[in-house]
Amino acid sequence: MAKIIVVTSGKGGVGKTTSSAAIGTGLALKGYKTAIIDFDIGLRNLDLIMGCERRVVYDFVNVINGEANLNQALIKDKRVDKLFILPASQTRDKDALTRDGVERVLNEMKESFDYIICDSPAGIEAGAMMALYFADEAIVATNPEVSSVRDSDRILGILQSKSKRAEQGLEPVKEHLLLTRYNPERVANGEMLSVEDVQDILAIDLLGVIPESKAVLNASNSGQPVVLDSESDAGQAYNDAINRLLGEIVDFRFLNVEKKGLLKRIFGG
């Protein structure tokens, strides 16, 4: 039976799709059969970041409407065994996802997958509500700035009051904080909130801290989830977060300004 994990944030552009792609790919690399679902109807970004945009024939809405079955719509990743993507539709109809339809598709997927990662759209409108409604766990992507923390706090409230688990009085959705685009230099200068500041406000378990990194842009430009770039800081930080999600205790890295070595200080660079 699959675990359903939503990657959500409230605020737009904080790194949800980047994180969904990285974490989904990482779980599959560890041998778990994983599907990543793009709930961002109309925008369709996940397939680009996963590099499978040219292989999209059918999408999530087609499956809900019975125009295609799951096997026709799921795209099997060519690099990582056990990894599948269910792309979003490009329809303008924001109501294309019905609660019954989404539940039917998730129930069918639950039978054969270990993890289902739901990449939420921004905001707290219908699409974002649909992405989080059936979640067992939530990864709340947050940038170290006040507006993002405020929106994450709002999403935490919604997870505890409007999710299926809340409505049915089941064990609450397990919440994880994923701090994204963390820039230690700007934190040191007082331009951004620190890990401790964000943790104090949101008071949920810290899953990972992903540094602001050029590797993320390079990865998305080449359609490679950044976790496959195991040399990169962001790739390593995502890998640490995945290990924590699987229950390991892993030290945090990339939290402090990198001290320049003597040669670099003398010669620059």
Ligand SMILES: Nc1ncnc2c1ncn2[C@@H]1O[C@H](COP(=O)(O)OP(=O)(O)OP(=O)(O)O)[C@@H](O)[C@H]1O
């Ligand atoms: N750790 C990072 N370092 C540098 N850039 C990043 C990082 N994480 C995300 N980005 C960049 O931030 C932008 C937004 O990322 P992404 O699309 O993953 O966010 P999102 O939360 O899914 O956005 P939306 O709310 O529009 O769905 C992208 O240009 C991405 O490359």
Ligand SMILES: [Mg+2]
């Ligand atoms: Mg996105």
